[in-house]
Amino acid sequence: MSVPDGKTLSRGARTREVLLDLAQSAILEKGYAATSIEELIAAARITKSGFFHHFPEKIDLGKALLRRDNAIIADGFGKIFAGADAAHDDPLEALCAGLEAYAKASIVSPTPRPGCLAAAFSYQEGLFDEEIRALIFESYDMRRRQIRARLERIAATRPPRAPIDLDTLADTAIAVVQGAIVVDRVRDNEGVVAQQMAIFIAFLRAFFRG
Amino acid sequence: MSVPDGKTLSRGARTREVLLDLAQSAILEKGYAATSIEELIAAARITKSGFFHHFPEKIDLGKALLRRDNAIIADGFGKIFAGADAAHDDPLEALCAGLEAYAKASIVSPTPRPGCLAAAFSYQEGLFDEEIRALIFESYDMRRRQIRARLERIAATRPPRAPIDLDTLADTAIAVVQGAIVVDRVRDNEGVVAQQMAIFIAFLRAFFRG
DNA sequence: TGTACATCAGTGAACGCGCGTTCACTGATGTAC
């Protein structure tokens, strides 16, 4: 889940990307309210009015951040699962491979500790307006739809061991990563996300392989 | 997971509890940095110096909050699992019953949306010192040890389907709740935590029942 | 039971600093003819 390279961007767009990168790290480390415009411009080496040229209000930085993150995740997610689909005939194995790669990509982060921007914002949602809440939801819902579609394909070919709601199971795939990120941050142990996804994958295999 | 009742407390202790309750709601809603002493004292109807009589610095409020939360969770957790152990002969069924009750207790929160205080703090850990990080870890580790001990008892009587690391599986029980809370907040849908725990319980049963 | 004293649970006023935001401006870059 990479950021567009800076070479082809105009000066202004490059500054903007730098500000977004700095803000993302800072917000994942200490939260939105504790991340000051002052520290961002010091690191980006511009003045405060330079910042407000790019983002009329602080909350516009938050919105831009979520929009960019959503786009990056949508792109990364799409590529990961399209690649996994192409590499496996069996839809179950394709999903498992995709989920494994997704977990791996989730811990690649600009910060020392992994963190999901949308999750970080969701624990500070009281600060934000409806637009931001919609962006947070979109980020989650996009992943969920991708996984749900693949679960349907699997369930069509091999009936599950027991009746199960596929929406709930799609949520599980998201929740596994989100929960593992929290545990990773608390334990300060990088392996957690991959470990937890491995357990979920083992569960999926057992469940659909009868 | 309830708070000690106010009747038996001294005046000062009662004010302190009120401040902690207000702070907990506010922090779960918008984060620690965005929660001002000013808003807490307005709601508690005391002056600012009254606040500083109880908590010499703002961070002492955070520490007191985590300590209280840890104690409440330790107590609630202990009772839930002791009760489940007493009600079931089979250690697997006892754990499943305990986990179900734990999930139910996790969504009972002072805020409209469920939220784990330690998780909220972990997404703002850059603000805090080593003592706070230790308190966050303690909260997590205590739950994990309880679950791990029960998993060992289960694995001793019925060997698992496949080799599995019980520490990792104990983490899964924690991560399920944490991840589900995030999804619940994002989707604004109260059922998520119970649903996700139900899936994990089904998985546990399948895995240890061979 | 009454008095003396200590601690508790606050009040009230003031502080300095850093925050987000505004405004009038300037030099660099891009576009039209």
Add this chain to the structure above:
DNA sequence: TGTACATCAGTGAACGCGCGTTCACTGATGTAC
């Protein structure tokens, strides 16, 4: 290709407000004898 003009990407100085923190204080409650 050169010139004219518009837009872009900033600068610099100032703002008011709310934040966490300090300090000297007071009245209420608890304790010892």
